[in-house]
Amino acid sequence: MQYICVTETTPISTRAADDLGPGPLAGMRVVELGQLVAAPYCGQLLGDLGAEVVKIEDPNGGDPMRQWGRQKPDGHSLWWSVVGRNKKSVCVDLRRPEGQDLVRRLVAQADVVVENFRPGTLERWGLGYDRLSADNPGLVLARITGFGQTGPYSGRAGYGSIGEAMGGLRYVVGDPSAPPSRVGIAIGDTLAAVFAAMGVMSALIERDRTGRGQIVDAAIYESVFAVMESLIADYEIGGQVRERSGSFLPDVAPSNVYPCADGTQVLLAANQDTVFRRLAKAMGEPGLATDPRYATHNARGARQAELDRRIAAWTATMPWERLDEICQEHGVPAGIMFRAPEMLADPHFRAREAIVRVAHPYFGDVPMQNVFPRLSRTPGEVKWAGPELGRHTDEVLTRLGVDAADVARLRREGVLR
Missing domain, CATH: 3.30.1540.10 (formyl-coa transferase, domain 3)
Structure with missing residues (x-):
């Protein structure tokens, strides 16, 4: 059972200036497919900078990130309030032909699709790039996977932790007297999301010249590998395998x-x-x-x-x-x-407003990191925290042109939440 969330879209060039929100990506329309960290964090980055982002959700519980991390007794996740911020939630059941047709209509007018399913998943849903780009030649599709879209490992399950290990990071983290450790965050997924977002920006700039979109292929292991400095040259030319060193880097002193x-x-x-x-x-x-x-x-x-x-x-x-x-x-x-207590008390964090407080219906004000990097003229903004599941379904579909009677029918038939 698979589901997708979608956004109503109008090409940027036809939108009135007063329809655009703040941020350098104002007017860009994004359909976010995927769950957990990689694609959602990429969507968060784009939304932070002003893009309209609508997220895929499973009507029966939504993105698992809604349950991950610290939770209140009622099950609401603090992590979701951050990674889901600035997004609209609309749920459509992709098991149904009506759901697939609706998604194709929406993507036909989108600028970007972001996804992190295994290679071939979109194609099975009738949402492969060949089909989507036939209706929308300017579409940019960012595909985030563990091992990339090609190669002998492409079909394997590839979580961030595996990408961190294959990319070389896990081996060098920790004390040399202990087994390889991990960084205390989902660094592999977030690195892949950052590289994917950079690829999206680059593809959009290129589209301005040619009018054509393209696929951005961001592999987690390659995104980790990309930040591993001279690891390979150290071995092949210098004859040294980089090892764990604890709190310092070998030969870099003090x-x-x-x-x-x-x-x-x-x-x-x-x-x-x-x-x-x-x-x-x-x-x-x-x-x-x-x-x-x-x-x-x-x-x-x-x-x-x-x-x-x-x-x-x-x-x-x-x-x-x-x-x-x-x-x-x-x-x-x-x-x-x-740690968090020092950040909240620090005058530099406070002076630069590195931490913002965002209204939330269950938590009150939720403190979270602001939008980075800072732009002097068109800064990004945290407009709202991660929304309730399916909150924007009626808004999005009505603006798309689906009348209230059809929305009600699709909801009765289980196509919509």
Whole structure:
């Protein structure tokens, strides 16, 4: 049983300026197909920047993200309030021919479709790109999967965790004395979503020149692999397999976690030559910057543990507040590990409005991250939190031209929620 949510659409070029909302993507129409993290986060990014995004939902419970993460006793998910923000929810049963026809009508006037099903799923529903683009040559279809649309692994189930492992990230995360660890967020899915969103923007710019859309093929493992720096060259040319190193990067020193007298753990990052000179002066040992053992990046990397012990002995003599004063005075990057309480209390977060509070019918005001990056003239906006399941069905279909009697009939027949 599969379902899809869709949006009423009119080409951007025919929409009146006063119909467009805020944000640089105002007027762009997106149909979001998929569930969990990858496609929904891509949709969130596009919606944050002003696109109209309408989301796929299963009428019998909706996207599983509605149940994931921290929940109130009534089952409402805080995570959904973030990843579902700025979206419209309309549910159509794709088991029915009427549902499939309705989706094709809607996509014919959309700018973008985002999906994260296994390759071939859309084709089985009669929603493959060949068919959709025949009615809408300018359509951009972003397809997010574990392994991509081609290749021997393309048909495999591919969750974000598997993509993180195959892309090389899982192996290098954690302490070397322990098995490979994970980052504490769904980083593989979110990286794929970011790359997919970047691909959508690029395809839309190209469409302005040619009038033609295209497929954006974003694989989770490739999105992770893309941020793995010189991992491959390190091995093939340098003869080194990058290993887990815990709180530091091998041969990059000093850049580690150091103790303070009050028990605070502080990050210092002074691996660049000029910054290390400032750190040496802050420590009251300016001669370290010209000492052949520490004067260059390679020399410091070769004596990384020795240098870290020396810095730790210095930081341990004072509380974090005093260390922070000294580091800021000398221009040395320093900071503590922030959790949610520190973020909510921090004056810099507050001054830049990095956290916004969004009205929610069950939670009251929900604090969440603002829209990033910040644009000076057409900034994005969080307009509403993740909506109730099927909340926008009547609005969307009525504006599409489906009359109230047909909406009622389709609802009675189970095609709509």
